[in-house]
Amino acid sequence: MPEFTLRKTAIFIEDIHHDGGPAPEQPRRRGAIAALVKNPFAGGYTDDLQSAMEDLKPLGLMMTDRLIEAMGGMAGIDGYGKAAMAGERGELEHTALWHVPGGYAMRARLGEAKAIVPSAMKQGGPGTRIDVPLGHINAAYVRSHFDAMEVGLADGPRADELLFILAMARGRRIHDRMGGLSLAEVIGEDGLR
Template identity: 60%
Template sequence: MQMSMLKIRKTMVVVEEIHHEGGPVADTPLLRGAALAVVKNPYAGRYEPDIQPFMDDLRPLGLQLAERLAEALGGAEAIEGYGKASVVGEGGELEHGALWHAPGGYAMREVLGGAKAIVPSSKKLGGPGVRIDVPITHIDASYVRSHFDSMELGLNDAPRADEMLVALVMTTGPRIHARAGGLAASEIKGEDGLR
């Protein structure tokens, strides 16, 4: 059995409380949170044809971050939106960031009790301090327009050239003052993850 290649330098959980966006103050603030980890990229500085073993190594981290984030936002039952992202340091390649898709997405679905919608994602290459916008959609139906959102993330010292920053984002509801129409959360059929 191969030893895990996962080496974590740091993690962070952050929660925003959004009371209004220029309109009336909401009765209950929207919570938007993120859990991030900075990990060593085992493939930095070289081309490796078979990178999938690291995806398996990332799975426990995905679950740990998803559990911590859901707890920080009031528990899995409070979560209505989600997204994920990765930033690869300059010694790596964009494809290394794609290794976060399954570990991050499936972990959130598991923690949230089988959410149906695809987890939106973004990835990029960048150096320390780079920012990334993480797209967010409703956990059960991607077409629920009120939950289309994003959260900008970054850390001042990551990722270094031989690192990756991986992130999960969750929200507790629609955008504050959402009024752009479209499918409402109360109208979700839950058949296909879209509507």
């Protein structure tokens, strides 16, 4: 069983009060939680990585719970996304370890979330930032919720670390007006519409 020793977590909350034009009735909230963990696969090649996703599920659940708390509770959370970054001794495939644990955790806690959890992966060192894509939790075609939140940590990921990120949003983009599937039209059966 690989060891993903947790070095630190950080939480980011943004309340967007204005973005030109008329002020919105309510600010839009975006939040992210980042965790730096030791990469047990750094510096070598391991053929079987998939089994390690199970070991990361508790981390995903802990991060999800902390982010929901920081967001002020589950009510109204209607957007989510995830990202991962490998340090220089890791490989891009190591970031794919986050697909199941990150997505599973948010779906488990947010209830009827049906849409695929948007994801981004890359390699980088300390201070490298990544755009975490956001989409609607029940219908991927809801254009008003297409967004991204830039996240990074000054001291990671180190060469032998992985940076795992979960992000959530409450509400659509301020002044969205690009059409597409509206919230009122969401059926929520297949995760697309």
